[in-house]
Amino acid sequence: MRIRQLVRAAALQAGLSLVDQTKIITAASELARNTLDHGGGGDAEVQFLQEGVRKGVRIAFEDHGPGIPDIDRALQPGFTTGRGMGLGLGGARQLSNEFSISSEVGRGTRIVIARWK
Amino acid sequence: MDRIPVLKIGAALLVTIQVDLHDSVAMALEEDLSNLIVKSGAKGVLIDISALEIVDSFIGRTLANIASVARLLDAETVVVGMRPAVAITLVELGLSLPGVRTALNAERGMALIQARLSDSYGEPGAAGF
Numbered sequence: 001m002r003i004r005q006l007v008r009a010a011a012l013q014a015g016l017s018l019v020d021q022t023k024i025i026t027a028a029s030e031l032a033r034n035t036l037d038h039g040g041g042g043d044a045e046v047q048f049l050q051e052g053v054r055k056g057v058r059i060a061f062e063d064h065g066p067g068i069p070d071i072d073r074a075l076q077p078g079f080t081t082g083r084g085m086g087l088g089l090g091g092a093r094q095l096s097n098e099f100s101i102s103s104e105v106g107r108g109t110r111i112v113i114a115r116w117k
Numbered sequence: 118m119d120r121i122p123v124l125k126i127g128a129a130l131l132v133t134i135q136v137d138l139h140d141s142v143a144m145a146l147e148e149d150l151s152n153l154i155v156k157s158g159a160k161g162v163l164i165d166i167s168a169l170e171i172v173d174s175f176i177g178r179t180l181a182n183i184a185s186v187a188r189l190l191d192a193e194t195v196v197v198g199m200r201p202a203v204a205i206t207l208v209e210l211g212l213s214l215p216g217v218r219t220a221l222n223a224e225r226g227m228a229l230i231q232a233r234l235s236d237s238y239g240e241p242g243a244a245g246f
Contacts, residue, residue, distance in 0.1 A: 025171050029171060
């Protein structure tokens with residue numbers, strides 16, 4: 001998956017520690033898979049962030065799939081509608097410093113995560 | 118499709134994952150290993166993941182599945198060489214890899230498999246029937 005390489009490059013640029021790099025790449029991998037499996041494919045945007053001395057990386061995923069009817073439930077570990085273990089969404093939130101999700105049934109889902117140095 | 122090579126060493130199968138593990142490759146590995154366990158009668162499967170920079174829930178689940186299938190086929194799976202950052206990330210992700218034995222490196226993993234082999238040879242009555 002190419003997204004992993006893009007996130008790694010941005011994470012390196014932001015000077016994230018090895019553990020933080022691994023966390024954000026893993027989170028991005030989970031969300032990229034969700035976008036493909038549940039969202040029917042979509043777009044991902046990887047961004048290097050700099051706000052003053054603060055550096056980080058932000059990744060936005062957007063799909064035009066069926067959407068998520070109950071986000072709170074979808075975030076719980078073990079909840080799955082697919083063939084996974086239901087760790088992806090909640091896990092990605094756990095591995096990120098910032099996590100936001102908006103979803104509309106029948107329209108699609110947008111998830112943004114960020115990790116700061 | 119890319120396939121990960123599997124080596125046979127004594128009664129063990131050795132898999133070294135050296136590429137970024139794509140989903141289709143991971144699934145092919147599960148199938149290849151199951152077939153090879155039956156064909157070779159291997160008692161152990163050693164999977165070296167020291168080259169893997171990340172293990173996400175899909176790869177984790179594949180490893181757990183391989184271990185479950187191998188167990189049904191009378192072989193023990195040992196995953197070796199996990200990077201510290203990967204271990205930390207897996208715990209935070211909530212993935213504990215149930216049923217998967219781990220060892221720090223290939224040498225210790227092989228020792229685990231060897232120990233199991235000598236145990237089963239030494240079972241009381243094994244030679245008597």
